Amino acid sequence: MQVLVVDDQATNRAILVWLLEDDGHEVIEAKDGLEAVNLFQEHAIDFILMDVMMPVMDGLQAAKKIKSISSDGNHVPIIFLTALDDDKALSECLESGGDDFLSKPYNEAVLRAKIRAHLRIRELTQQINENNKELTLHNSRWQREKNIVSHIFNKAMEHNLSDCSNLRSYIAPASSFNGDLLLSAPSPSGGLYVFLGDFTGHGLGASIGTLPIANSFDQLVKRHLSVGEMADEFNRMLLTMLPDYMFCCASILELNHQGDSVQLWIGGLPDGYILNADGTVKEPVKSRNMPLGIEKTEKFNKGFEVKSLKPGERIILFTDGIIEAENPKGEFFTESGLLGVFKDGAQDPMKTLLAGLEEFTQGAEQHDDITFVEVSAGLVQINGKDSLPSSQYQGVLWHMGFDLGVEDLQRANPVDELMSVLGAQTLLRPNKDIIGLLMAELFSNALEHGILELSSELKRSEDGFMQYYEQRQERLQNLQSGYMKIHCQLIYDDESELVLRVRVEDSGQGFDVKKMMAGAREDSFGRGVSLIHRVCKSTEYFNNGSTVQIDFPVNRTVQLDD
């Protein structure tokens, strides 16, 4: 250790030098305070023994100076060696910045012990100082990384409508990273999609899973998937990405453009509620599925619920952060606490709920992320405008053809393959199921009555029904020649309405359309033909029934009532 000995008496210095060097220290001498200060600045001093009364600058002043110039965290102990022994003088030594004192004449053993003790303190201080430096470094690195990650998350969370008259939300993460996720987007048919998710845990670990969902949400919305199909997609994604113990409780909702019907898929989130116009609870909407990221894709249930909404009604959905919110006594808000808020109705359910929650928690620390979302009935408006995309179709007017030969006709489900092409057209997606049915009926009519020349008459009796399909099977297997041409086209019809025009031509002899239509309706056969008539704008037969052409209005909602 480098020790600075400050004394105006050369003999005093000599004794100390002898003593210190004996102990293995390196000693630098100063004969007054000023010299001490200068030497302190020039050398890396570990320890100072200081006389009090000296010419030029006394020990007290020198100590003050030295303490003021020594850098932060560099603790250099100063022990005063003084002939003074009154209390006032000794306390002045400490006030000036000294760390200890010893009255002259001093006992060598005591001096050695004090030096050792103070060097230990110096060592500890240095250690703490280094740790601090490291912590500061880590902290600033973490801050930098957090900023980067925050930026990514904030970008991802921008998939949320800020101005939609049907949507209100309250988001309160428990830490700077949210394990809850709220996404919303206008649907291609003028409605509204909402995704509410709660990943296991909270903080950064939980919020990692929100990224892939947020990023693919817009894509799935554009494809106009049903909420069940959307859940299936997310489930698949999370299954491959998340570790086994992580999953995501979620609700997915699609409100139609009129705002009077909602599709709901709920997996693992607490019950949501449909509220009456007066804010009382009409009915709960319950989770019927496993959370996302658990069930294997083959077992995943894409089913969903459809609820109709009357004007003024709202659906509220939330994550368990609300019902598990704690008050200062550690009690949970609970579901019944939440229902209690709506017992007498509420003009503004969201405001009332948040007020009720605040009253309950009384500012107690929030342990989990809280997200609450309210979707109200009524025409969907985004940014103050009717959200229905302009009825003018912007895309290209495509047409595509499928030529099916004998082998194609004999395949299991040719219509499925056809629909995987047609169903991918965004414009057709809302009516995908109906178009699928339409194609299936057109296909079976052409195949069964045209190519295979089966007679509907057979289907009159139950046994005939059986025979009919047995014959179908047999004739199809033995089919030697025949074809079916299916041509699909997006086109404006005579009334300038955009329609999907499907023309199916088969190699058969045709059939008596009129006779067949007359036998249709309530009976077991001809039902396919009457289905076609009900959903299409026009149905025309050519070539004695061996060619049929239908127009399906793509922008209309299929009227299900009479």
Add this chain to the structure above:
Amino acid sequence: MANVDVSQEGSTTVITINGRFDFNILQEFRDAYSDKDAGSGKFVINLAGTEYIDSSALGMLLNMKNHLGSEDRAIEIINCQPNLMKIFTIAHFDRKFKFV
């Protein structure tokens, strides 16, 4: 995997249809009720696992109703997915069967 599962719960016969409900399961479907009539008890068709129906399925359901001699809306159809419901509605099946 069997496409048609039949289970008896007391006097209720539950016919569960998985996957595609079309003429390919005609025989299996018929076997599920052929030895019964309306007096045998209640009949429930469970469509929870049904992904697809077409007009042949509609015909099969009507045949079943005729065979059993059931009243309108006596046979129950449960767990019908919304996309399939659309098709039943277009075909006015809600008059003949009870959707639960």
